[in-house]
Amino acid sequence: MQNEQNYNNELKGKIALVTGGTKGIGKAIADKLTQAGAKVIVVARNHGQKPNPEHHFLAGDISNAQDTEALVKEIVDKFGKVDILINNVGGLNSPGGGYSVLTDEHWEKDLQVNLLSAVRLDRLLLPLMTAQKDGVIIHISSTSGLVPQWEANLVYGVAKSALNTYSKSLSNEVANKGIRVLTVSPGPVKTEGMEAFLNGYANNAGISVEQMTQTMMDKIGGIPMGRMAEPTEVAELVCFLVSPKASYLTGANYLIDGGNIPL
Ligand SMILES: NC(=O)c1ccc[n+]([C@@H]2O[C@H](COP(=O)([O-])OP(=O)(O)OC[C@H]3O[C@@H](n4cnc5c(N)ncnc54)[C@H](OP(=O)(O)O)[C@@H]3O)[C@@H](O)[C@H]2O)c1
Structure with missing residues (x-):
């Protein structure tokens, strides 16, 4: 794309973990971080159709606590640290139609995928980041977390809204430990x-x-x-946010929505 920024190997020496890095927005972020010099680990349940040979693929279900603990152990054993964590896994798993069609199972599944997967992974990796007094965590949220669309995605919107509040709280808690925490809220991609x-x-x-x-x-x-949006447009924003160029940015929620949200 013409508007791509040049990162001049700015992320050289950094280890980045991108959840859901085999497709869509996650794949575009993983590709961009690799171009900027980072060593990138991608986690997903399957390899994906066009794997990037430069990415280190690890298989796992990030909505499952046991899988996540095993993944973190493998990452620590193989790479020793994570400097950049992109919590990208998320999505709609529940039917539309509003509150009356949604069961406890729907609520639990979407909260696991869109909120608790990130909470758990942050909790497991933050000790490594705080020990080195350096790290960046990105939470990929959605404009649905800001504007309720109950007919189509009630649980998803609630989970993303909770993710926004959690992300802001965490950023306040760890800012003085050298860790930056940011949220990115795309519209349709x-x-x-x-x-x-x-x-x-x-x-x-x-x-x-x-x-x-x-x-x-x-x-x-x-x-x-x-x-x-194209996935690469979201990846450009994320790559800027994790780079040293964004050293004073933490706690904010960045909309990338082509002007959709009217505020
Ligand atoms: N696309 C949009 O319009 C849009 C808009 C706003 C926000 N977002 C957010 O952006 C993020 C990415 O969306 P996307 O549209 O790029 O998704 P996508 O095209 O469906 O890709 C999802 C990625 O996550 C992986 N994944 C899904 N569930 C997983 C799990 N339980 N454990 C491990 N990996 C898992 C998938 O691989 P496997 O299936 O092989 O596991 C795949 O790599 C999500 O958080 C989404 O809510 C998307």
Whole structure:
């Protein structure tokens, strides 16, 4: 892309962990951090279709406590540290239709994937970061955490909203230990996850994916830029935030939404 920033190997010597780094936004972030010189570990349940040979892939379900503990042990044994943690795993696992169709199981699953996976991983890796008095943690949230869309994604929005508050609290707690914690809230992004969401809803509603996409854009109040983001555009922002260029930034929640949120 024309607007790519040049990081001149600024992340050389850094170890970065990107959860969900095999597809979509996570893959774009992992690629960008690699270009900037970091050694990048990606975690997902499967390899993904176009693995980057420069990424160190580890298999695991990050919404599961046992898998996560085993992953962290493997990372510590192999790499000794994590300087940059990108908590990117998340997504919609519950049906639309509002509160009455949502069971305890739906709530538990989406809270695990969108909130507790990050809380757990932060808790396991922060001691390593605080010991070296250096580290950056990014939480990938969503504009759904700021603007409720109960018809489509009630649990997801609640989980992302909680993630925003948790991220801010954590940033206050660890700022004086040399750790920066930031939130990034994308609007719609063209990823495999978004494609699956649109296909599923279009199927259920008996309309085309194009009609469904338009319905979603209208529902969220329109995107002034008239399109979804590319994953690489989110990756550019994240790469800046974890770089030394952003040394005074912590605690903030960065919208990347083509102008969608009206404030
Ligand atoms: N796309 C959007 O429009 C959009 C908008 C706002 C916010 N976001 C947020 O951005 C993040 C990434 O979204 P995306 O659209 O890029 O997702 P995506 O295309 O569905 O990719 C998700 C990635 O996470 C991995 N993953 C999913 N569940 C996992 C688990 N339990 N354990 C380990 N890995 C897991 C997937 O690999 P496996 O399936 O092989 O595990 C894949 O690598 C999410 O937090 C999402 O909420 C997305």
